[in-house]
Amino acid sequence: MSEILKINGQEKTFEEGLPATLSELLENLKIDAATVVAEIDGQIVERKDFAQTNLTAGQSIELIRFVGGG
Amino acid sequence: MAALKIANSEFTSRLFVGTGKFASNDIMARAIEAAGTQMVTIALRRVDIENDNDNMLAAIDRKKCQLLPNTSGARDADEAVRLSRLARAASGINWVKLEVTPDPYYLLPDGSETLKAAEVLVKDGFIVLPYIHADPILAKKLQDVGCATVMPLASPIGSNQGIKTKASIEIIIEQATVPVVVDAGLGAPSHAAEAMEMGADAVLVNTAIATATDPVQMARAFKLAVEAGRIAYETGLPPKHTAASASSPLTGFLRNE
Numbered sequence: 001m002s003e004i005l006k007i008n009g010q011e012k013t014f015e016e017g018l019p020a021t022l023s024e025l026l027e028n029l030k031i032d033a034a035t036v037v038a039e040i041d042g043q044i045v046e047r048k049d050f051a052q053t054n055l056t057a058g059q060s061i062e063l064i065r066f067v068g069g070g
Numbered sequence: 071m072a073a074l075k076i077a078n079s080e081f082t083s084r085l086f087v088g089t090g091k092f093a094s095n096d097i098m099a100r101a102i103e104a105a106g107t108q109m110v111t112i113a114l115r116r117v118d119i120e121n122d123n124d125n126m127l128a129a130i131d132r133k134k135c136q137l138l139p140n141t142s143g144a145r146d147a148d149e150a151v152r153l154s155r156l157a158r159a160a161s162g163i164n165w166v167k168l169e170v171t172p173d174p175y176y177l178l179p180d181g182s183e184t185l186k187a188a189e190v191l192v193k194d195g196f197i198v199l200p201y202i203h204a205d206p207i208l209a210k211k212l213q214d215v216g217c218a219t220v221m222p223l224a225s226p227i228g229s230n231q232g233i234k235t236k237a238s239i240e241i242i243i244e245q246a247t248v249p250v251v252v253d254a255g256l257g258a259p260s261h262a263a264e265a266m267e268m269g270a271d272a273v274l275v276n277t278a279i280a281t282a283t284d285p286v287q288m289a290r291a292f293k294l295a296v297e298a299g300r301i302a303y304e305t306g307l308p309p310k311h312t313a314a315s316a317s318s319p320l321t322g323f324l325r326n327e
Contacts, residue, residue, distance in 0.1 A: 035125045069112055070228075
């Protein structure tokens, strides 16, 4: 069955069910985990915990990384 | 030149460089090298999940440069604290350039929100470098709550206007017990030299380097200007006089007077 996550403010539907963990989500989105920090429902998730962080439908996930800035 | 000490770190370069607006990571890396900088600012943004994102951090030599994450985009103290904590989680770095700019047109910093965020962040173990208007009272308050520097603006961010806040920056420099970094609005190497001659401890430059026709050469020009201004300050500039004082001897042999 399809399930939904809110990623960076946009709803994304997973037709085959959610990725089990944050690491799997990043793989699914083809994002290099080494350069990313995440927040789930406003709580920061450390990179070392990505593989142990389970996802549930309806969560709001922010994926953030460094860019150039002054 | 004396070393610059911030918190427990020492820097031989007094030019901080911002990494925004560069045409490519390669040009940015070469400009950083030419600037001889040991402190570069970076920002946090959402990952674009539809497109490939390049990793600009890979282009920065972290053995030579300390990374200074900023809180750009924060409109109040809560957002700035949240961004600071994200930056620390992402990088392991507990230094932060604190900036709170609610108005996108002039990007002037909100002093009361900046002070509020600074108090929270210092207590949370951050080394806080706040970007502020050239307000000597606010600078003292930030120093008193434990900020590692104060960073007054010369003129609005990216405006290249030079030092429009000179009289107030001079008061901040006179009163500060933490390093004073003149940030924002420095559009030419001469502006940076002027700030250093005034006794600023360092300057932060982004737009003037990144948007130059040749950012690498401009980075070098700023490096030389910062060094020249600092050496002049340490040496002590001579006093100004109203009347002339001849540089050549005024021998009187041309006329019998």
